Amino acid sequence: MKRFRTRAVHVGSRPDPTTGAHVTPVYRTSTFAYGSFDRGARMFAGEEPGYVYTRIGNPTVRVFEEKVASLEGAEDAVAFASGMAAIAGLAFTFLKPGDELVFLGPLYGGTEGLFLETLIRFGISVRDASNAPSSEWIGPETRMLYVETPTNPTLRIHDLAAVGRVARERGVLSVADNTFATPYLTRPLEFGIDMVLHSATKYLGGHGDAIGGVVAGSAEMMEELRMHGLRHVGGAMSPEDAFLFMRGVKTLPLRMEAHCDGAEAVAELLSRHPAVERVHYPGLAQHPGHELAARQMDRFGGMVALELRGGFEAARVFLDGLELFTQAVSLGDVESLATHPASTTHELLPPEVLEHQGVTPGLVRLSVGIEDPRDLAQDIEQALARTERSPVS
Ligand SMILES: Cc1ncc(COP(=O)(O)O)c(C=O)c1O
Structure with missing residues (x-):
């Protein structure tokens, strides 16, 4: 495998198949022609890969997803319209009424708002375990352990290896918001965390000109996330923003x-x-x-x-x-x-x-x-x- 800097530049980038354009263009299209009746049917049956509709997938967005997956050491990644859309997509995909979500923060205010004001309306209970010992992180209904490190704004550091270990031992999903560190400084999956997410708006984009989010993890989890959190909830990244993010990640x-x-x-x-x-x-x-x-x-x-x-x-x-x-x-x-x-x-x-x-x-x-x-x-x-x-x- 090539080194981090090389992957940031090259992974996902390939000459455009129709024109040879060196940099992946902005595929500004909502829909994609099947080419034939039979191909359309095969794509919908999941028998043939291909783009169908930009809410579910787009070639420009895909380059950004492939870069992030590679840099985080993940099998796959799914991009969203914002960091908050990514977190909401995760919650809609992996939580259900009766589940408990436990977090180690303090978290970004918007995330705490989503958890404590919005998710609880759907019968999901939320517990702040920021100051609890690891023996108290997981309860009988806990489904997800969510950590942000370093935290905002006082840069508290949580132990990713402990989160990954405890979550695995207890069969709970672990998620790390890696926005502050970026994969260049920390790769949470190396510490046993299941899924890593970003407000791409921040360091991944890096130039303060686009809003976006992304989640990376196993192919199986990303397939589920793309189906429920993206396809059904609908907070898709625009191809224009994806162009800025794919360029941002290179540097x-x-x-x-x-x-x-x-x-x-x-x-x-x-x-x-x-x-x-x-x-x-x-x-x-x-x-x-x-x-x-x-x-x-x-x-x-x-x-x-x-x-x-x-x-x-x-x-x-x-x-x-x-x-x-x-x-x-x-x-x-x-x-x-x-x-x-x-x-x-x-x-x-x-x-x-x-x-x-x-x-x-x-x-x-x-x-x-x-x-x-x-x-x-x-x-x-x-x-x-x-x-x-x-x-x-
Ligand atoms: C750590 C962290 N996570 C998530 C978000 C939400 O991201 P966005 O603003 O792209 O929706 C932010 C935004 O400030 C953040 O700082």
């Missing part, structure tokens, strides 16, 4: 190295700065998940969170003072982004949930882009200096 290894370089420089600077109370970056020796992260990640990723000593007001001054970091949600873009969870994404949550998630008033989340780490460090330094000059801090 994933190069971008991730640059993201990690920048994040390491930023985390190091922050950890020495007097205006900063705490830095959350799994690459720092003082991070509580550092040793675990070193076992399951090749490097520590591009996400860094910091808590400012001056609290809410210092966060405001710091964020308004940043010049290279854009204040916006999302992450994983080549451009650096910054958010203040307490006043934006987590604004509506009650205090006990904020405390559980580690969202303090002075917490800022940085998605470190691929700019020169020296420029990023300078930008952070000058914005921190503003918080020290500000009378409120």
Whole structure:
């Protein structure tokens, strides 16, 4: 098997059979001609492969799916219109009324919303086992164990090998959201996890210009997912977006190295700065998940969170003072982004949930882009200096 960087470029890519176009074109079509009555019948009977309808499969989308499957070490992958569509597709395919879904988070807010506000309406019970010992993860009705690592926004690290082992021993499906790490840094299937998923919107696309999701796993599970979670639920990736994702994945290894370089420089600077109370970056020796992260990640990723000593007001001054970091949600873009969870994404949550998630008033989340780490460090330094000059801090 070829190495990761080579597979990111080549897997799935092949000259277009009709024109020889070197890069797979955008197959912008909703439907595909069978060619003949008999071929149509054979395709519908599953006796002959072929594309039928873009909601179920499309050649441009397929290149992206094949790349992700290869990079995650999976037999197959299924792409969706968004990360949330991928997670909903998983739930509709593999859960039924009476099942329990157990998660180790805190999870991305949208995912917790889907689980705790939407899935429970379908008779699925949901349990947060983030702080429970592994002996308590699985109950009699548990059907799926769902983990996100590193978590959002405080970069908590969960033990993928333990999740994979416990789930297998108890005959439960395990799922890992690998959006923050990407397959370049962590391959959850190597730790015994059954299915891995991404908000492709983030690092896989990498350029902040498309929304998408993808799930990878065994051929059997992906066939079931394509039938129920994609064909029946209908959240299919568009061929145009698939083109951007297949292009994005080709440079994933190069971008991730640059993201990690920048994040390491930023985390190091922050950890020495007097205006900063705490830095959350799994690459720092003082991070509580550092040793675990070193076992399951090749490097520590591009996400860094910091808590400012001056609290809410210092966060405001710091964020308004940043010049290279854009204040916006999302992450994983080549451009650096910054958010203040307490006043934006987590604004509506009650205090006990904020405390559980580690969202303090002075917490800022940085998605470190691929700019020169020296420029990023300078930008952070000058914005921190503003918080020290500000009378409120
Ligand atoms: C870790 C994680 N998973 C899933 C999602 C949902 O993905 P999307 O926004 O593509 O629907 C996000 C979005 O921010 C995320 O950060």
